[in-house]
Amino acid sequence: MKDHMSTNTNGGHSRIDGATVDIDGVLFDIDDTLVDLKTAMDKTVRHASAEHAPGLSEEQWIEYTHLYSKDPLGHYDRFLSGELSFVEQRLQRIRHAHKSVHGSLLDDESLFVWNRAYEKTLPIHFVAFDDVATLLDALEAAGIAYGAVSNNVEAYQRIKLDKAGLQRVEALVGTDTVDCPKPDPQIFHEGARQLGTEPARTMYVGDNLLVDAEGSTAAGLVGVWLSRPGVVGTPGPDDREFDGPTIGSLDEIPAMLGLVNSGYKAS
Ligand SMILES: [Mg+2]
Numbered sequence: 260m261k262d263h264m265s266t267n268t269n270g271g272h273s274r275i276d277g278a279t280v281d282i283d284g285v286l287f288d289i290d291d292t293l294v295d296l297k298t299a300m301d302k303t304v305r306h307a308s309a310e311h312a313p314g315l316s317e318e319q320w321i322e323y324t325h326l327y328s329k330d331p332l333g334h335y336d337r338f339l340s341g342e343l344s345f346v347e348q349r350l351q352r353i354r355h356a357h358k359s360v361h362g363s364l365l366d367d368e369s370l371f372v373w374n375r376a377y378e379k380t381l382p383i384h385f386v387a388f389d390d391v392a393t394l395l396d397a398l399e400a401a402g403i404a405y406g407a408v409s410n411n412v413e414a415y416q417r418i419k420l421d422k423a424g425l426q427r428v429e430a431l432v433g434t435d436t437v438d439c440p441k442p443d444p445q446i447f448h449e450g451a452r453q454l455g456t457e458p459a460r461t462m463y464v465g466d467n468l469l470v471d472a473e474g475s476t477a478a479g480l481v482g483v484w485l486s487r488p489g490v491v492g493t494p495g496p497d498d499r500e501f502d503g504p505t506i507g508s509l510d511e512i513p514a515m516l517g518l519v520n521s522g523y524k525a526s
Pocket residue numbers: 288289290291292465466467492493
């Protein structure tokens with residue numbers, strides 16, 4: 260049965276924390292929100308490092324890839340602050356993971372070879388999470404605009420979306436689009452501007468508690484924290500909880516937007 264109070268061809272009425280909020284657009288983080296970057300990086304790191312780290316056990320490989328993606332020394336943050344280039348932060352991360360688990364230091368020649376293998380292999384493994392297509396279908400059916408706001412450069416993320424089969428995500432803001440990264444409010448506001456929606460009526464969904472959920476909320480959007488079970492995701496403080504809506508899967512969003520009575524069925 261269609262309920263005219265909970266469906267809308269120009270947006271969704273969202274009940275969030277007991278209050279009804281009209282949502283006209285949804286913005287997403289990309290890495291580990293739309294695209295399973297963690298799995299792609301794990302497979303790629305194993306491939307690129309295989310010749311440099313002979314004899315590692317399965318347990319050691321898990322530790323190796325975990326250290327690379329978790330980035331405990333914060334090299335990715337140093338890229339975001341402009342201290343390291345994108346490739347430099349990647350090489351610092353692999354150097355640290357390699358030294359910690361294999362015990363040897365990768366020299367410049369090895370790093371060059373490693374990086375070439377990494378860059379060639381990573382795009383092969385870019386895939387969207389299983390719950391993405393169904394959600395985008397539901398948003399389109401409801402006339403809710405969507406797009407992406409990411410802490411990487413726009414051209415690189417456009418290629419990533421294309422490789423992952425997400426060409427239909429047209430609105431895209433990268434760190435170079437507005438010359439600042441999340442959680443700066445400007446980057447979220449540019450996303451809303453591209454969608455043509457008011458920030459207060461725009462939902463932002465991301466896996467990083469600090470820059471995505473709390474950052475978008477502080478910028479005046481409706482921040483939602485995506486905490487996928489078993490996914491480490493982008494480095495962030497993991498000993499806290501979000502003081503706002505938290506979901507374990509994108510499948511939960513249509514219900515939050517009041518779209519479940521408009522023909523959408525969670526898979
Ligand atoms: Mg992310």
